[in-house]
């Protein structure tokens with residue numbers, strides 16, 4: 409399929425997207441949705457249920473995007489919908505403390521290693537931005553460290569060689585971020601302990617915090633060695649810097665204790681989003697009481713939000729976490745991931761382009777031109793996007809929806825059944841046999 413033949417959405421999607429482009433920059437409210445990395449027109453979605461999304465042309469797709477991670481139970485889980493409907497009848501927002509907010513905070517604090525207090529915000533971006541402000545206040549230092557290949561939302565301090573859509577669009581950072589802000593952020597490669605050591609040797613007494621994704625999942629799935637995270641934890645301790653684990657994707661997806669529990673690492677601060685909102689706009693950050701008490705109104709670190717702790721969003725998150733617990737969700741997702749590997753690995757073994765399935769719990773990704781799972785952004789093959797664009801569209805024609813970027817991961821949900829995985833494997837086999845010109 410040549411680039412010009414890449415279609416994506418049908419006539420109704422195309423008509424709606426034309427309207428969108430007139431009134432919205434690029435037709436979208438978040439850049440990766442525009443299909444820029446794969447070509448063609450985005451699907452404009454009418455509705456979604458379980459593992460299926462339906463576009464405005466009435467075409468049904470088996471969905472592995474899951475709204476980019478939140479929908480761990482699948483779309484419109486009946487019990488979540490029921491809880492939200494009941495909450496709606498009690499009003500949509502109070503601007504005052506409410507019961508589901510307190511209950512969700514109790515659930516998060518009880519589940520996550522080292523967490524004593526949490527504060528809710530409305531997005532992952534806000535969560536990381538606020539955690540960094542807190543870390544700077546707690547240490548009295550200004551420098552922060554992030555890793556290339558990690559994405560932490562779009563706060564100014566973090567739009568420095570960030571991953572996700574930015575890598576896809578070939579921009580190392582964003583216009584509009586003052587050089588002086590970016591100068592306070594150091595960017596290190598993943599998986600290189602020696603580079604970290606040099607960084608801390610040079611600037612250790614000026615570093616407020618190091619922020620890293622629990623499992624980097626915004627630039628492919630770059631599963632880190634335990635030794636790397638342990639070295640990072642030790643360096644932070646030795647130099648008095650705080651470790652922020654960004655668990656916006658991994659929190660309550662890999663398990664109730666996120667990546668921290670998997671790796672046996674306790675961060676000083678952790679950030680959450682996606683799953684804890686059950687599909688509603690939610691973020692959170694938390695840590696030890698002694699750190700969290702620095703936040704207003706107890707302390708001098710200002711942080712606030714009109715819709716923070718919103719009762720509808722808190723109810724959706726709480727229902728999601730309760731269902732995961734009651735229905736043995738995390739263990740079932742592990743089994744589903746094994747079932748996915750059983751089906752996909754033999755298909756990839758016959759791929760005309762070397763490809764490796766990478767997975768961690770219910771997160772999966774295909775590494776192209778790789779014979780083993782990559783651990784750093786720098787090690788990804790530059791031909792990845794070109795191959796992926798072909799595979800993506802060939803899958804879409806077969807009514808299977810992966811993310812419209814080679815560097816975005818896929819998500820399994822409890823709504824996916826073994827038959828869905830069979831369908832995915834068949835579609836992938838067909839898609840791979842259609843690849844041209846690599």
Ligand SMILES: *Cc1c(COP(=O)(O)O)cnc(C)c1O
Nearest residue numbers: 531532533559560561654656657
């Ligand atoms: C999605 C994401 C964010 C940003 O969350 P938003 O809700 O999109 O602002 C931050 N960190 C990580 C690891 C993410 O995956």
